[in-house]
Amino acid sequence: MNKQIILVFITGVVFAFFSACGGSENSRVPESIDKPVIVDAQDADILSGEEIYKKTCVACHQANGEGIANAFPPLAKSDFLSDRSQVIHQVINGKTGEMTVNGVTYNGNMPPQNLTDEEIAAVLTYVYSSWGNSGAPITSAEVGAVRSKKI
Template sequence: MSIFHDHKKLFTLATALFGTLTLFVAVFPSLYNQENSAPLYGSVPLTEQEEAGRQIYISNGCVGCHTQQVRNVDMDKTWGSRPGIASDYAYSTRKSIWQNSGTLMGTERTGPDLTNIGDRQPSQDWHLVHLFNPRTVMPQSIMAPYPWLFEIKDKAEKGDIKVNVPEEFLHGQKGVVVATQDALNLVAYLKSLRQVKLPDGTPDPIFLYKIEKAEATAAATGAPVELNGSDLYGANCMACHQQNGEGLPGAFPPLKGSKIVLDDNPEIMVGIIMNGYNAREDYGEMPAVGTNANLSAEEIAAIMNHEKTSWGNNAKKVTPDQVKKLMELAKLSAPKP
């Protein structure tokens, strides 16, 4: 065929072919989704500060290691309560004909998915310490530190947000670590990432390839399912209180040897898990982990029993029935919004 000997015709045909494919495979479906995917009820657009933080997220290349997409496979249950749907990204509209805001869904999961990080880790103190140097709170982390988002001053000024960084992570520098506005904006954006609950009556998309080893074993033997307190602690508490239960001096309190953990009366401990706690100057504010993660009485009991019997602790265990009653009391005593 003569077309293969005429490079102008060949390249023109190839360009037209790929241009047409691009329109039908990418452009037209995207426009359709944009017009037909409304934001979920309860979702809110980013505030000015959160949008500024989003730009910091982009400029620092966070999307290179973190995804924002919960896939419909069982292993992604860690990152959200349901698989992602198009409406989750409905607020990601174009800024101009030339500039797309980007959904920041990502393609690599070198680090954890961030779809629901605002619920999984709502503590500003934790995020700031983690950004300054991830090894501060996660010794095994391979994430790069972001010290340029902070200043080290001789003395904190009025309005400064101090970051409680252990001395060994300052590498000989002296002074007070203070978060810059860029750091605060980035943390505000991260805290805004929350998976919105679907409207009542709407069936949740299912997770595929379910792993039900514990349930299957229990069904075969007739025994009740025993929750793994160590795994639940790792998913909900370890980021702050550390694997060894020793916390982080000046930032997060230790659970090893804690009077509250060792107390045979679990009322205060359940109250803190459900409603959070503000230790003011001593430590950063603890979020309401139990409420935010929608933990059941059985899950909270498993976590508490792990903490009460680990790292040399030897306290009386609690039962799910005890915890359930105390959870009701905690709800009554929770601060009003």
């Protein structure tokens, strides 16, 4: 009896494996994918910055950068972004207490982010180029300079 159950189980696993791995004529990779896509360095930073943003920032600041009313400030069209050093410092060291963004006072806690200088530069370059913001790219050297100040 146990051998029959095991045989049925193994047969089911093998069937599932071949069903999942099976291919068809339509599953071939299109020929156009063979050509490399050239992306300049700033675009690459924005792309990786978007991924970092999705993993690290989106829960509080939301996918649209508008934050959560009365809890987490917006990054979209944010006057807080005018002081680049302050923004970098806050990502590195976090912030507890009151801050005013676009005339609205927020009283919360942003924990320090455990990111490298390159990751901070990438995510902030993404923020500065998204949601109506138009800031220049952030460099890892700029982040390193703020980090070394230990304000």
